[in-house]
Amino acid sequence: MAQVSEKELSSVKRRISSVANHLVPATSGSNSGSVELNNASMSDSYHRIHGVVPCHDVVWRIACDESGKEFTDIIYEKAVGEGIAKITINRPERRNAFRPQTIKELIRAFNDARDDSSVGVIILTGKGTKAFCSGGDQALRTKDGYADYEDFGRLNVLDLQVQIRRLPKPVIAMVAGYAIGGGHILHMVCDLTIAADNAIFGQTGPKVGSFDAGYGSSIMSRLVGPKKAREMWFLTRFYTAAEADKMGLVNTVVSMFYFLSDFQQENLERETIKWCREILRNSPTAIRVLKSALNAVDDGHAGLQELGGNATLIYYGTEEGNEGKTAYVERRRPDFSKFPRRP
Numbered sequence: 001m002a003q004v005s006e007k008e009l010s011s012v013k014r015r016i017s018s019v020a021n022h023l024v025p026a027t028s029g030s031n032s033g034s035v036e037l038n039n040a041s042m043s044d045s046y047h048r049i050h051g052v053v054p055c056h057d058v059v060w061r062i063a064c065d066e067s068g069k070e071f072t073d074i075i076y077e078k079a080v081g082e083g084i085a086k087i088t089i090n091r092p093e094r095r096n097a098f099r100p101q102t103i104k105e106l107i108r109a110f111n112d113a114r115d116d117s118s119v120g121v122i123i124l125t126g127k128g129t130k131a132f133c134s135g136g137d138q139a140l141r142t143k144d145g146y147a148d149y150e151d152f153g154r155l156n157v158l159d160l161q162v163q164i165r166r167l168p169k170p171v172i173a174m175v176a177g178y179a180i181g182g183g184h185i186l187h188m189v190c191d192l193t194i195a196a197d198n199a200i201f202g203q204t205g206p207k208v209g210s211f212d213a214g215y216g217s218s219i220m221s222r223l224v225g226p227k228k229a230r231e232m233w234f235l236t237r238f239y240t241a242a243e244a245d246k247m248g249l250v251n252t253v254v255s256m257f258y259f260l261s262d263f264q265q266e267n268l269e270r271e272t273i274k275w276c277r278e279i280l281r282n283s284p285t286a287i288r289v290l291k292s293a294l295n296a297v298d299d300g301h302a303g304l305q306e307l308g309g310n311a312t313l314i315y316y317g318t319e320e321g322n323e324g325k326t327a328y329v330e331r332r333r334p335d336f337s338k339f340p341r342r343p
């Protein structure tokens, strides 16, 4: 039998390792999390340079917006020393169903996180492990929407959906328990969804006399395909996290907890933070433009406007753009002759 030389052996090893580097773990949701698994198995120069994503605990600090008004229906936090904001719907006794006040507070917190240049990623979640959000508070439903402190109804969750969609930073839904009705739509309009293994997804609209014929239908159809979207809306079934994963409704499923010695540790947030940190290592402008590009076709004119706004934003930072403004301010004719007409 022919002997294999050291050189041939090392060449085979290199090729196997190169192929292995392109494999993603077959199962998501291990306790160690997909990011760690991927990185651990990769030894190419890209991974040597960028290294593994840190997994130390995050320290949360309560945040407020510029109004300084306290939040009652949500908890708004920012991670100390990291670009992560976390917004938690805080009505666990109602399975985190929202009322108009909840939505108003969510809009305020999302506005603040958008304007805060130290924030690069926003997590949306629900208090406790039983529900992410169970949709509109049915006890407050009126003939014209949902009403709490006012004597007219609102459907202001629609404004929140648009806000999340247009927000130039990634929004990650961290889902434990039920994501139902308007709550299910909220997770769908987020850019990514990290689900715990106890998560349950579904629409109830046609059972409780409601429907979302906007993003709730169109984005769902994009995510799971037109047939599955019809199934979700027409039959109003609930789906497990594993089923949602298979349907493309979520990015990954992780076990809610893991056990370290005798202690039960929170795993869902740990994994979500890893995803945040991985995003935060990347170029914020690239992420911003990509988010608008990924939404552009589906969002029509509004989508194009968002993408176009990003082009203007970048152009303002160029010498060429600046020449136009400077010439105007100096009351002279602009000289664009030095700028290339690229092929």
Ligand SMILES: CC(C)(COP(=O)(O)OP(=O)(O)OC[C@H]1O[C@@H](n2cnc3c(N)ncnc32)[C@H](O)[C@@H]1OP(=O)(O)O)[C@@H](O)C(=O)NCCC(=O)NCCSC(=O)c1cc(O)c2ccccc2c1O
Binding pocket: 093, 094, 095, 097, 131, 134, 135, 136, 137, 138, 139, 146, 155, 156, 157, 158, 178, 180, 181, 182, 183, 204, 205, 208, 210, 211, 212, 213
């Ligand atoms: C989510 C559940 C499946 C959970 O069931 P479980 O058995 O775990 O818990 P309970 O049912 O006992 O609930 C505990 C407690 O919470 C109250 N609660 C739960 N969800 C709601 C809710 N959405 N509104 C009001 N209250 C809620 C429940 O009554 C219990 O209270 P107790 O006092 O009895 O302890 C299950 O709870 C469930 O199916 N919930 C209802 C889900 C639902 O139908 N949501 C509404 C869909 S419609 C919608 O969300 C919606 C909102 C909008 O703003 C729109 C705007 C524009 C277009 C469309 C919209 C839209 O469709």
